[in-house]
Structure formats: structure tokens, C-alpha cells
Amino acid sequence: MAENTFDAIVIGSGMSGGWAAKEFTGKGLKTLVLERGRDVKHLKDYPTTNMMPWEFEHRGQIPVAIKDANPVISRCYAFKEDAMHFFVKDTEHPYLQEKPFDWIRGYQVGGKSLMWARHTQRWSQYDFEAPKRDGYAVDWPIRYNDLSDWYSYVEKFAGISGNKDGLSQLPDGEFLPPHELNCVEEYFKNTITKKYKDRPVITARMAHLTEPQPIHIEQGRAQCQNRVICQRGCPFGGYFSSNASTLPWAAKTGNLTMITNAVVQQILYDEATDKATGVRVVDAITKESTDYLAPVIFVNAGAINTNLILLNSTSNRFPNGLGNDNGLLGKYVAFHNYRGRVFGKFNQLTDSNSVGRSPSGAYIPRFRNVFTKEADFLGGYASLFVAQRSLKMNTNGFGNKLKEQLSAKDLNDWSVSAMFMGETIPKASNQITLDNLNKDEWGMPLINFNVGYDDNDEKMLADFFAQMTEMFTTAGFTDIETKDSKQAPGLDIHEMGGVRMGSDPETSLLNKWNQLHQCKNVFVTDGACMTSTATQNPSLTYMALTARAVDYAVEELKNKNI
Amino acid sequence: MLIPSCMEDRSKASMLLKNISIDREEEMMMADLAEAIIPKTETPGAKDIGAHLFVLMMVDDCYKAADQQKFVAGLKAFEIATKEQFGKSFNKCSMEEREILLNDLEAKNTENADLPYFYSNTKGLVIQAYTTSKFYLSEVQVYKLVPGKFYGCVPLNKAS
Numbered sequence: 001m002a003e004n005t006f007d008a009i010v011i012g013s014g015m016s017g018g019w020a021a022k023e024f025t026g027k028g029l030k031t032l033v034l035e036r037g038r039d040v041k042h043l044k045d046y047p048t049t050n051m052m053p054w055e056f057e058h059r060g061q062i063p064v065a066i067k068d069a070n071p072v073i074s075r076c077y078a079f080k081e082d083a084m085h086f087f088v089k090d091t092e093h094p095y096l097q098e099k100p101f102d103w104i105r106g107y108q109v110g111g112k113s114l115m116w117a118r119h120t121q122r123w124s125q126y127d128f129e130a131p132k133r134d135g136y137a138v139d140w141p142i143r144y145n146d147l148s149d150w151y152s153y154v155e156k157f158a159g160i161s162g163n164k165d166g167l168s169q170l171p172d173g174e175f176l177p178p179h180e181l182n183c184v185e186e187y188f189k190n191t192i193t194k195k196y197k198d199r200p201v202i203t204a205r206m207a208h209l210t211e212p213q214p215i216h217i218e219q220g221r222a223q224c225q226n227r228v229i230c231q232r233g234c235p236f237g238g239y240f241s242s243n244a245s246t247l248p249w250a251a252k253t254g255n256l257t258m259i260t261n262a263v264v265q266q267i268l269y270d271e272a273t274d275k276a277t278g279v280r281v282v283d284a285i286t287k288e289s290t291d292y293l294a295p296v297i298f299v300n301a302g303a304i305n306t307n308l309i310l311l312n313s314t315s316n317r318f319p320n321g322l323g324n325d326n327g328l329l330g331k332y333v334a335f336h337n338y339r340g341r342v343f344g345k346f347n348q349l350t351d352s353n354s355v356g357r358s359p360s361g362a363y364i365p366r367f368r369n370v371f372t373k374e375a376d377f378l379g380g381y382a383s384l385f386v387a388q389r390s391l392k393m394n395t396n397g398f399g400n401k402l403k404e405q406l407s408a409k410d411l412n413d414w415s416v417s418a419m420f421m422g423e424t425i426p427k428a429s430n431q432i433t434l435d436n437l438n439k440d441e442w443g444m445p446l447i448n449f450n451v452g453y454d455d456n457d458e459k460m461l462a463d464f465f466a467q468m469t470e471m472f473t474t475a476g477f478t479d480i481e482t483k484d485s486k487q488a489p490g491l492d493i494h495e496m497g498g499v500r501m502g503s504d505p506e507t508s509l510l511n512k513w514n515q516l517h518q519c520k521n522v523f524v525t526d527g528a529c530m531t532s533t534a535t536q537n538p539s540l541t542y543m544a545l546t547a548r549a550v551d552y553a554v555e556e557l558k559n560k561n562i
Numbered sequence: 563m564l565i566p567s568c569m570e571d572r573s574k575a576s577m578l579l580k581n582i583s584i585d586r587e588e589e590m591m592m593a594d595l596a597e598a599i600i601p602k603t604e605t606p607g608a609k610d611i612g613a614h615l616f617v618l619m620m621v622d623d624c625y626k627a628a629d630q631q632k633f634v635a636g637l638k639a640f641e642i643a644t645k646e647q648f649g650k651s652f653n654k655c656s657m658e659e660r661e662i663l664l665n666d667l668e669a670k671n672t673e674n675a676d677l678p679y680f681y682s683n684t685k686g687l688v689i690q691a692y693t694t695s696k697f698y699l700s701e702v703q704v705y706k707l708v709p710g711k712f713y714g715c716v717p718l719n720k721a722s
Contacts, residue, residue, distance in 0.1 A: 052696070052705065053699060054696045058624055059690060059694050061624050063624055179714075180712060183714065225710050226709050226710065226711070226712045227709065351717060351718055352717050353718060355713040356706075356710065356711060357712060358714070393693075395685070396668075398598060398599045398685070399598065399664075402599065403601065403603065406600075406689065
């Protein structure tokens, strides 16, 4: 059994699992990382990374046979010919949808950190206080001050670009230089900031190495070259991913053991000690079952799969899932509402354009219900604003004339768009359950989603359309159009909750250290732990929570408290 | 019975199509039609970059079954219309005759609903093949795999 015993087990190698691995191994613990998918090595396993557009058989498009067989993943914006190998196809891992939920997954080393959108903002004090102030979910057991140093810690290592904007609603971080905005993004920023005192527009903060520091060079990463084909994996390590950053760092310590194709079925619980002893793993290929043991277990399987593992970890003591005495496990699942877009045109500033490609854009931090509750809905929304000019392609006619037209360098006027990133309010009825009669080939019950929008989401979206239309009008944009994609929850790829944090074991699963109230040596630091969703892109917060929780767990191990 | 492979080849498209049925003659017609849309000049034209093969592959792989049928029906209608008008296939038509045919297609001068569909989709895909070709992205609108520094706001006269 000794070869199956470790100092720590981390389930999952994505955004938060990679951080847990780095922190544990860095503190000298022999750490086992269990990844349910295949290995993806930095540089080596990015097969499309240096391909030119004409080298893609269908120029990026997904063949209709694949789309028809995989309708859910085909709706994901990044599921294109260049990165389709990093996404789970519907047919490979089915699930049940009592209500439609587009569950986007990446089962491989690095998880979705390979293909993420790389926007990174800190939560503010207002975000942590909001549920208590406005009376929804439960009070967060932590405040901004508990996390601010950990934000700094992970930002320095990951490399986050941005401006120090001095906004209490979106605290500054340890920033590398910001990306440049283009002419119209800069214009919009200045116009809106002047007109609306409470609606700053800033440069988006992103996990890109705009100016690598020694700590990034030491990771083997180099400056972002603005290729903006990040989803293929970056040969420069220009953006943060587990593959380019935390995992190789963990491996260098000599303390990391990584097992791939390792599907965790359940966490093993020992009634005699009131602790988890390890995990039961099924090999994805051979279906062979193995137990691995460790005194501390971090569950970073990705929000929904973390719920699955805990719900499936039943015992005499916990017949409804590990740590689930209050029956709340799998409830209060929330996400971000990404249904809205506002489009417009701008026929000024047409004597200039940008040169090159930018992975960034302008960001409008949440301005609704921030400092006080003011709107007729709970929560708020942020928005990403981008402007661009495309080539004016005159495709009339044929022959030499058409060919000449296609060589013209004339540009269209500016197109602008703002994207809705709405908070959703966690509620008990937004729930995932397990169907124990329906198991996959690895013996795991299928997940059934019962997660939907509510009136609050509709009101908030309507407000976004109204406010953004007003802001676009103020900026002199024309042809303003609002569009509600009506997309199902999940396509935002910001699923959160189900194992929420809170101070009271009666109303939450995890305490302020992301530790299961009822099983102290099991920690959850991925999206499943989120008590509320705020409007920020969540990954940075998962990273900070993970580093903080590992630090605590290692102290508790040393002090023999767990 | 043995059929000599050279005989069989004559009736089949040069590429493996899974869903649509296109024979060799139709493939050659597509090549000439694509070339009429984007001709070779001092720079490569549609045939040089294999645009017609791209069109057929995209229709075969990326079009829904109903749209594939419309496309093929439009292609057949185009062959018939060509023969009715000039008494020969498109490949045999002179440049002037081809121009007359394409002008009619541009003007949607037909009562057949599938024909404009066939032409606009063929043209769209030929343009896509051309504007994403190695030639175009290396010499016309240059695509840089590694662009390096991004300049946010540059006067147009300096942007190139």
C-alpha cells in the first residue's frame, strides 16, 4: 500500500488543481494529482499551435456530422477546428438535463485552463458583503481582506496585466503593463467616464505576460506575442495555464506524482477517525480500480464534477454524500448570465486603426447595486467592450474585377459591441442531482441538471440593454442593436456552487478555509465552493482561495489538527 | 467482372466525397466556374489554389443534408441551363459565353430557386478559399502567426 500513499491528494489538474499541486509540492508534501483525462504536455501536445489558417481543412469550421452528434459542445465559441481536441464531446460523456444546461468540459491535464478566456479580476469587499446586505444565499465566511494578500500571491506568479485604476469595486492587483486599447475603445472609455461619474471603463485585466518578470522566465514562459490563438496552447507560455505554469513548477520539486486517465469515483471515509482516508480511482481505459491514500484531499475536479464526487462519496455516516448532513450539497448552483450583446457602429475616428492583434479590450466593472442596493433586481453585471474595423470586402461581381476588389485594403467603419456578464443569484431550486440508475462506463451516476434562469436574470438583462443603449447613444454610436441569444445556462462556462462556503454548518458545506464542516481533511477550492457569483471572471478567485487553503491545510497537518 | 480503373475514374470525382455525388465532369465544371469567379492573372487564380475542391469538400462536410441537396440540384440546373443556352457544357463555353452565364447568375436571372443558391454558395466558398489561401494571406493581406507588439491606435497612412 505504501506506493499508493501520499502526503496530499489533489483531484483535478485544471485551474485550481494546478495551484493546489504547486502549493503542496512547494511546501514539501509528496502530492498525487489525479486527472481523469489524458496528459497534455506544455509545447509538446499543442498539435495546432503553429498552424496557418490555410492548413485547417475546413478553415476552422466544424463538420456538420460532428455538430449534429454533439450539439452542446458545438455551441461553445471556442469549439473550432483548431482546438476541438481539447473539449469533451457530448457523445463521450453524456449527462441529463431536466432543464437545458450546456456543460462545457475539458478532460485533460490542465483542464479548461488551456482554453479559458483569460480575464482576471479581483472580487471587492462589496462582492463578499452582497449576499448578507441584500439577503440572498448565505453570508460569505470571508471578506476581501482575507483574500487580498493571496490575490497578490497568485497574481505575481501567474502574471496578470492591467492598470492600477484605483477602484474600490474592482481592487487593483499586482499588474504587469496593460494591453493598449484601440482608438475607439479609448474614446469610449474617456466619453463614458466623463459622462457617468460612477461608470468607469478600464482596460481589461488579463492573465497575459505583457512584460515577463524573473518568476515567469523561471517557469520557462516568455512574453505574450499577441497571436490571439490562445485556445490552441501557447508555445510562448504567454498566458497562464496549469500546463505552462503551475504543473511544471510542481513537477520540478520532485514531489509531484501525476496519474492521468484516473477517474475518481469517491472519497473514502473512515468512521473511526471521522476523516477521509483517500480516494477510489477507476482507470479510464482499463477500468481497473485502485485506492490511493493521503491525510488531506483537495477536490478540484471542476465545479460540477466536484459536486458529483462528493455526492457519490456515500458511507454509513454520510448516506447522502460526503459532508452532506444538511442536504444542501448540489444545491445553490449558479452561473453567469452571458445572454446579452449590444452592437453598434461608429463612423468617426475612421482615419486610424490598430496594428496587430490584441487579446484584450475594455472592461466596464459592475455599476449596479455596488455601493447600495438601487435597482429592482439583485446583483449586477459587468461588460466587455470591444471595437474593431474589418476589411471592406466588396464581393460584387466576378472575374478580374472581383479579384481586384478582394485585394483592396479599405476598411469598414468601426463595429462596436458590449457583452453582458450578469451575476445570477444562487437558489436552492437550481440544483444538480445524481441519477443512480443511469451510470457511465466508469460506474459514475449521471448528473442531472435542474438549473435555470429566473425573473431576476430577465430584469437584469433588460437593464443592461437599456443602460448600454444609453451609453452607446451617448458615445455617438449608431445602428444600435440588442441581442438576447437565449442561450442555456452553462455556455458561460462559469458554473459555480453546490458546495458553498459559509460560517454555519447548518446552511453551508465548507467553512472559511474551504474545508468541509463535517470532514475536516477534505477541501474544495474550485468553482463548487462559491457562495455567490459576483460578476468577475472567477478563475483568479479560485487560484487565490486554493493557495490560501493549502497554506492552512499544511499548517493544520503540521499541528495534527487534521 | 473487372472494370479497368482508368475507366471507372473518368466518372468519379478526384476526391472522396461522403455525402454528395459529383462526377468527374461536374468537378471539372466546378473548376472552370471557380476560375471564372477568381481567374488567374499574374497571380494565382481559383484553380491554382484548388478552390473548387475546397467548395466540394465544404459542401460535403459542413452543409446540412437539405442544403447539400439544394446545392447539387442547383449544380445540375446550371449544367442544363448552360446546355440550353449555348448547346454545350460550361467547360466548352468561350470566355464570352461564360461571362454571359455568370452575369445572369449575378442578376439572379432565373426561375429555378436552386440555381441562385448553388451560385451564391459556390461563389462564397471560392472567395473563402481564396482569401484564406497561402498565397492571399502571404502576399495580399498578410497574416502574421506571431504579430508581436500590438499598436492600439495608428493613423491609417502609417498603419501599413
